[in-house]
Amino acid sequence: xxxxxxxxxxxxxxxxxxxxxxxxxxxxxDSLKIVQLVGALNDEFDIEITxxxxxxxxxxxxxTIYAMVKRLEDE
Amino acid sequence: xxxxxxxxxxxxxxxxxxCYTALPKKFKWTVLLISSYVxxxxxSKRLIIFLLLSTVAVYFAGVFLNRINDTxxxxxxxxxxxEKKQVKALVNWQKRAVVALAVGFIFTILLVLKYSAFFAHSxxxxxxxxxxxxxxxMLPLGISYxxxxxxxxxxxVYRGKYRASENFGKVALFLSFxxxxxxxxxxxxxxxxxxxxxxxxxxxxRLCKGVQLIFWGLFKKTVIADRVNIFVSEVFGxxxxxxxxxxxxxxxxxxxQIYAEFSGCMDxxxxxxxxxxxxxxxxxxxxxxSKSVNEFWRRWHITLGAWLRDYVFYSVSLSRPFMKLSKxxxxxxxxFLGSLVPASFxxxxxxxxxxxxxxxxxxxxxxxxxxYAIMTAGMYLEPLFAKLYSALKIKRxxxxxxxxxxxxxxxxVVGGMMLFRADTVGVWVGMLKCVFTSFGAGGFLKTALTxxxxxxxxxxxxxxAAVMLIISILQEKGINxxxxxxxxxxxxxxxxYAALVxxxxxxxxxxxxxxxxxxxxxxx
Amino acid sequence: MNKTGLKQLIKALxxxxxxxxxxxxxxxxxxxxxxxxxxxxxNPNANGFFSEPKDSIDIAVVGNSDAYSGFSPLELWNxxxxxxxxxxxxHQTVAQSYSQLxxxxxxxxxxxxxxxxxxxxxxxxLVESTAKxxxxxxxxxxxxxxxxxxxxxxxxxxxxxxxxxxxHCTAKGQWxxxxxxxxxxxEYMVKTDKREEIPFSTKTSLDMLVKMCAxxxxxxxxxxxxxxxxxxxxRHNAVKDYADEKGITFLDLNIDRESFGxxxxxxxxxxxxxxxxxxxRKATLFIGKYLSENYPLSDHRGDNRFKQWNADYKExxxxxxx
Numbered sequence: 058x059x060x061x062x063x064x065x066x067x068x069x070x071x072x073x074x075x076x077x078x079x080x081x082x083x084x085x086x087d088s089l090k091i092v093q094l095v096g097a098l099n100d101e102f103d104i105e106i107t108x109x110x111x112x113x114x115x116x117x118x119x120x121t122i123y124a125m126v127k128r129l130e131d132e
Numbered sequence: 133x134x135x136x137x138x139x140x141x142x143x144x145x146x147x148x149x150x151c152y153t154a155l156p157k158k159f160k161w162t163v164l165l166i167s168s169y170v171x172x173x174x175x176s177k178r179l180i181i182f183l184l185l186s187t188v189a190v191y192f193a194g195v196f197l198n199r200i201n202d203t204x205x206x207x208x209x210x211x212x213x214x215e216k217k218q219v220k221a222l223v224n225w226q227k228r229a230v231v232a233l234a235v236g237f238i239f240t241i242l243l244v245l246k247y248s249a250f251f252a253h254s255x256x257x258x259x260x261x262x263x264x265x266x267x268x269x270m271l272p273l274g275i276s277y278x279x280x281x282x283x284x285x286x287x288x289v290y291r292g293k294y295r296a297s298e299n300f301g302k303v304a305l306f307l308s309f310x311x312x313x314x315x316x317x318x319x320x321x322x323x324x325x326x327x328x329x330x331x332x333x334x335x336x337x338r339l340c341k342g343v344q345l346i347f348w349g350l351f352k353k354t355v356i357a358d359r360v361n362i363f364v365s366e367v368f369g370x371x372x373x374x375x376x377x378x379x380x381x382x383x384x385x386x387x388x389q390i391y392a393e394f395s396g397c398m399d400x401x402x403x404x405x406x407x408x409x410x411x412x413x414x415x416x417x418x419x420x421x422s423k424s425v426n427e428f429w430r431r432w433h434i435t436l437g438a439w440l441r442d443y444v445f446y447s448v449s450l451s452r453p454f455m456k457l458s459k460x461x462x463x464x465x466x467x468f469l470g471s472l473v474p475a476s477f478x479x480x481x482x483x484x485x486x487x488x489x490x491x492x493x494x495x496x497x498x499x500x501x502x503x504y505a506i507m508t509a510g511m512y513l514e515p516l517f518a519k520l521y522s523a524l525k526i527k528r529x530x531x532x533x534x535x536x537x538x539x540x541x542x543x544x545v546v547g548g549m550m551l552f553r554a555d556t557v558g559v560w561v562g563m564l565k566c567v568f569t570s571f572g573a574g575g576f577l578k579t580a581l582t583x584x585x586x587x588x589x590x591x592x593x594x595x596x597a598a599v600m601l602i603i604s605i606l607q608e609k610g611i612n613x614x615x616x617x618x619x620x621x622x623x624x625x626x627x628x629y630a631a632l633v634x635x636x637x638x639x640x641x642x643x644x645x646x647x648x649x650x651x652x653x654x655x656x
Numbered sequence: 657m658n659k660t661g662l663k664q665l666i667k668a669l670x671x672x673x674x675x676x677x678x679x680x681x682x683x684x685x686x687x688x689x690x691x692x693x694x695x696x697x698x699n700p701n702a703n704g705f706f707s708e709p710k711d712s713i714d715i716a717v718v719g720n721s722d723a724y725s726g727f728s729p730l731e732l733w734n735x736x737x738x739x740x741x742x743x744x745x746x747h748q749t750v751a752q753s754y755s756q757l758x759x760x761x762x763x764x765x766x767x768x769x770x771x772x773x774x775x776x777x778x779x780x781x782l783v784e785s786t787a788k789x790x791x792x793x794x795x796x797x798x799x800x801x802x803x804x805x806x807x808x809x810x811x812x813x814x815x816x817x818x819x820x821x822x823x824h825c826t827a828k829g830q831w832x833x834x835x836x837x838x839x840x841x842x843e844y845m846v847k848t849d850k851r852e853e854i855p856f857s858t859k860t861s862l863d864m865l866v867k868m869c870a871x872x873x874x875x876x877x878x879x880x881x882x883x884x885x886x887x888x889x890x891r892h893n894a895v896k897d898y899a900d901e902k903g904i905t906f907l908d909l910n911i912d913r914e915s916f917g918x919x920x921x922x923x924x925x926x927x928x929x930x931x932x933x934x935x936x937r938k939a940t941l942f943i944g945k946y947l948s949e950n951y952p953l954s955d956h957r958g959d960n961r962f963k964q965w966n967a968d969y970k971e972x973x974x975x976x977x978x
Contacts, residue, residue: 068471087426088441089475089511092449096458108446109291133783138790174783336664588808626671634678638686638804643795644698645805 061123064097074119081113091116098122104129133174135314135400136353136642141346144171148310149407153334160331164309164408165301171310172273179272182245183308186238190282191303193234194296197289200226231290235283242279245269250492274313276489280439282307285321287443294322302329309410311401315394317415318435324410332409341614342407347632349399354640356596357393360385361641362584368553371563375572378579379563383550388597390549391420394433418604423537425506425544436489440482449478468515476508483507490552498557502548592639679798685815686806687799692823696806704825705741705760712962713764714953715740717829718753719772719879726881726931727770728940729828730972733965736944737955740770742829749778751789751861754868755796761872768875768951770943771865773895773906774886776858785857826968827975832933834977838921839884839928845892845910852890854898866902875951878906881939882918884928907946909939916942922978934978 065074068090080086086094094116095106104126115125133140148167152160172180204223208216252264285306289296297303306325312318332338367374367382374382395416402412419432429437448454454474462470487500526533547564554560581587606613617628688696691706701724705713715738717727723744732738741764743756753771760766795802854862869876878899880887887910899906909918916938920928923935931939947953956962 084427088445089471089479092446092475092478093471095450096455099455100459106450107291108442108450109288109293111442111446111450133787137787138794139783139787142790143786336661336668340668586808626674629671630674630678633675634682637679637800638682638807640804643791643802643804 058119058123060101061098061119061126064094064101065119065122068093068097078118080118081116086116094122098126102126102130133171135397135404136350145404145407149339152408157331157333161301161305161329164328165305168305168308168310168313172308172313175314176270176273179270182241182272182275183278186241186279186282187300187304187307189234189237190286190307191297191300193230193286194289194303195298196230197227197286198296198298200230201292201295227290231286234286238279238282242275245271245275247488247492254494274315277316277318278307278313280318280436280489284318284439284443287447288321297321297325299329305329309405311404311410312412314401315397316433316435317398317401317413318439319413323413327410330409335409338409339407342403342405344614344629344632345399345403345406347403347629347636349396349401349403350636350640351596351632352392352396352399352600354636354642356593356600357389357396358641358646359589359593359596360389360585364389364553366583368555368559368563371559371566374566374579375576376567376570377573377576378583380567380571381576381580383546383553383563383567385593386553387546387549388593390552391416392596392600418608420542420545421538421604421608422541423534424510425503425541426510428541428545429503436486440485444485445478445482448481449474454478472511476511479508480504495551495554495557495560498560499548499551502551506544596639679800682804683798683800686803686810687819688803688806689814689817689819690823691821695823696803696809698802699745700823701825701827701829701831702743702745702756703759704823704829705743706763706819707821707823707825708741708764709961710763711765713739713741713760714767715770715947716757716760716764716766716768717742717744717770717772717879718748718756719744720748720775720778721746721831721930722774722881722883722886723748723772723879724829724831725833725925726883726936726939727772727879727943728830728933728936730830730965730969731937731940732944732947733957734969735941736948736953737957738944738947738953739956739962739965740828744772744829747778748775749785749788749792749861750775750858750865751785751792754861754865755792757865757868758796761874766874767953768877768947769869770877770879773878773880773891774883776854776862776895777852777886777891778855778858785855789857789861826971828968830936832972832975833925833930835925835932836922836934836978837925837927839924840921841884841928844884844887845889848889849893850890851894851897852888854894859898862898866904876904878904879943880906880908880910881931882909882913882920882923882935883930884920884924886929905950907943909942932978933976937976 062074065072069085072085077083077085091111095111098104099106106125106129110125110129115121133144135141144167148163151167152163155163169180172183176183200223204219207219211219246269249268255264285303286296288294302325305328306319306321309319309324309328364382364386367379368386371379371382398412398415405412413435415434417431417434419428422428422431449458454477457477458470458474461473464470465473483500483504484497485500486503487497490496490499521528521533550563551557551560554563580590585593603613617625620628691697691700691703693700697703705716715729715732717723717729717740721744724742727740727742727744729740729742732740741760743760745752745756748756750771753775757766757769791801866876868874878895880892880895892908892910895908896906898904909916913920918935918938923931923938925932925935956965
């Protein structure tokens with residue numbers, strides 16, 4: 058989780074990542090940021106996030122992003 | 133058969149609704165399917181074959197993908213992890229081939245029918261020795277819309293978002309549903325197919341809400357959009373005779389026209405679908421309150437933007453070669469550029485797609501690139517702005533700044549709309565030049581009243597636009613106008629509804645003296 | 657039906673009633689209060705019958721431009737004393753003829769309807785013609801659908817005024833033309849057994865029109881005035897079939913034109929599509945003779961109430977130079 062927050066911080070500094078409840082709805086992560094994030098996550102966790110994983114539910118909060126990463130690591 | 137004609141509103145929609153209500157639940161979806169094909173046949177006659185071809189293509193591709201997945205799942209059972217990976221690679225290759233074939237097929241139809249004349253013409257004029265025949269085809273109704281919808285469906289199945297439907301009727305209905313076939317909204321199978329297929333029994337409130345929405349759309353289209361049509365056509369048709377101030381008014385009125393018309397049409401079709409209990413996706417979210425061009429495109433023609441984001445932008449930017457490019461960029465540029473360069477590269481394809489989708493012509497490509505240029509410029513200049521704001525001690529979210537940003541966005545959008553409407557890029561440049569060099573405010577009023585709109589027309593358009601604006605402001609503040617109206621006492625409610633209907637009847641630009649104006653977005 | 661269903665039905669119906677009242681009221685307010693061009697009426701020539709004295713018109717002629725070019729009520733008056741009015745409009749379809757007749761019958765007790773058959777073949781696709789039919793019927797049922805745009809010009813004191821029709825259409829709906837542009841081509845009425853089918857949309861409204869005549873005990877006559885460019889033997893046969901089936905007389909002036917001295921070189925204003933005033937005179941006198949032999953129509957020439965017709969005929973003579 059800490060690794061994830063670090064990555065998020067790098068992509069967009071100054072957001073209280075653990076408290077935000079709707080990263081997509083509040084326009085904190087737009088499509089460009091998501092692409093950056095996916096690139097970083099793929100490298101960091103050695104997973105492959107595909108377009109199908111890019112749905113609002115997966116990127117709603119730091120928690121959900123983390124859950125997605127864990128799920129993909131197991132696959 | 134236009135969505136605003138009596139034939140559609142009174143006869144077609146009425147008859148379909150009666151049949152839909154009368155038949156048992158099990159058969160209700162067939163009413164929608166048959167009426168959608170009747171609607172298509174009335175509008176496009178034999179060209180219906182292209183719709184059928186695309187439907188058959190994605191249907192069988194979907195079934196095929198199901199088979200591949202099933203076989204693979206069976207084969208994987210009891211295998212070791214390494215072997216599983218091998219099976220997966222093989223399966224992926226097969227799936228990719230199926231999707232490429234299906235998507236390639238339906239896009240080839242679109243490209244040939246819509247773009248072959250443009251390609252031939254461009255090649256001929258680029259290389260003098262070539263002489264391709266410039267074939268012009270009749271376009272099947274809504275081909276640009278249903279092709280995207282079909283492609284989205286099959287790509288989703290490929291990506292594993294959902295299983296393909298084995299029911300041909302369901303796929304056919306999803307692709308042909310009559311309210312959305314002409315100009316969208318571009319639907320998603322997972323959201324649309326079930327409500328279309330289920331069959332809903334009669335619901336009084338739903339019927340009322342649908343009819344209300346239809347009238348609201350008619351208001352926008354006939355009272356506002358159609359009334360400015362003559363003026364706009366005149367200004368854009370022979371801009372050379374007019375001063376910059378008139379051209380600017382033409383640009384503003386065209387922006388109003390296209391918004392009132394496109395969003396009005398969306399209201400009519402959403403209302404039509406709502407009657408049958410089918411929720412269509414939202415295509416507009418008060419785009420003229422956007423603080424940036426970027427935001428504007430998230431709120432204008434939402435389903436097109438979303439389609440391109442999901443199936444072009446993400447496909448490009450998450451692809452392996454692209455990921456490599458990003459890594460390369462990160463290594464060789466500083467952090468800021470490292471993330472921007474790849475993004476601007478992927479956005480380029482998206483915007484090229486938006487431009488090209490609108491039509492076969494350099495003008496439309498320029499239209500896409502106009503927005504691309506504004507957006508990338510915004511991204512690259514962002515640090516500069518940030519510095520500027522902090523130097524001037526302007527808070528990022530202060531009200532005056534936001535108003536300024538909204539106004540700036542509107543101006544940029546009007547510029548884009550003028551390019552969209554102008555006959556060629558050259559005409560657009562000429563018009564802009566005129567606005568900036570010979571504004572000529574003198575005699576403005578006199579000329580403005582000679583271009584097909586008299587004082588009363590301007591008054592009605594102004595009142596109509598004001599009504600639209602007030603409702604938008606309320607919605608922007610989070611008020612659900614329809615629901616709060618529904619909660620009012622009966623006399624208030626009825627006055628509002630009756631006023632809306634009578635406004636359409638009396639102030640609509642229809643009948644003697646007005647030619648029926650086709651929907652602008654129906655031509656794509 | 658359960659209780660809520662009934663409540664909803666009542667609610668919906670009462671709202672419809674409110675709308676209906678509003679539409680009827682606005683129709684009354686926005687309908688032209690006069691049948692002059694300034695009064696805002698469409699096709700003032702076709703609607704001049706509104707201001708003819710009540711029940712003074714015995715023969716109503718409807719159809720498209722062929723009818724208003726080629727039928728002369730004043731020649732018919734002068735020769736036979738029959739009163740007629742041409743309520744024809746360019747591209748008038750049978751559906752529009754029907755709604756026009758409805759209006760005429762409200763102010764005149766028509767004895768004979770002459771329907772010009774050229775409009776039968778105004779071809780439009782089913783969907784378009786349905787649209788036209790609905791447009792025409794909405795417009796004639798509630799004038800707000802036709803005249804809604806008059807909100808721009810209407811003066812507040814006019815809104816509640818009852819209509820007062822004052823137009824005086826001297827030629828009784830005829831379009832006078834002194835132009836001569838002859839037709840020099842060959843014969844177009846070549847005998848054949850083929851038929852050009854009457855469009856479905858025409859047939860529907862035609863059936864309605866025939867029924868209306870029968871119900872009101874009005875005689876109906878099909879008439880085809882000479883028209884080289886739009887008429888053919890195939891069309892003649894089709895109309896003849898329909899007329900025979902319904903027991904209606906069909907008078908086709910394209911056949912046997914010599915019998916009334918018709919000459920394509922001098923009697924058309926535009927090279928064979930429409931008649932000029934000379935052609936109209938010849939055709940009308942021939943028709944008048946036929947009417948006098950076959951229909952019990954009254955000669956109003958001696959009647960003092962109709963003396964305006966004589967004045968109108970004089971004015972007509974001054975205008976007609978050929």
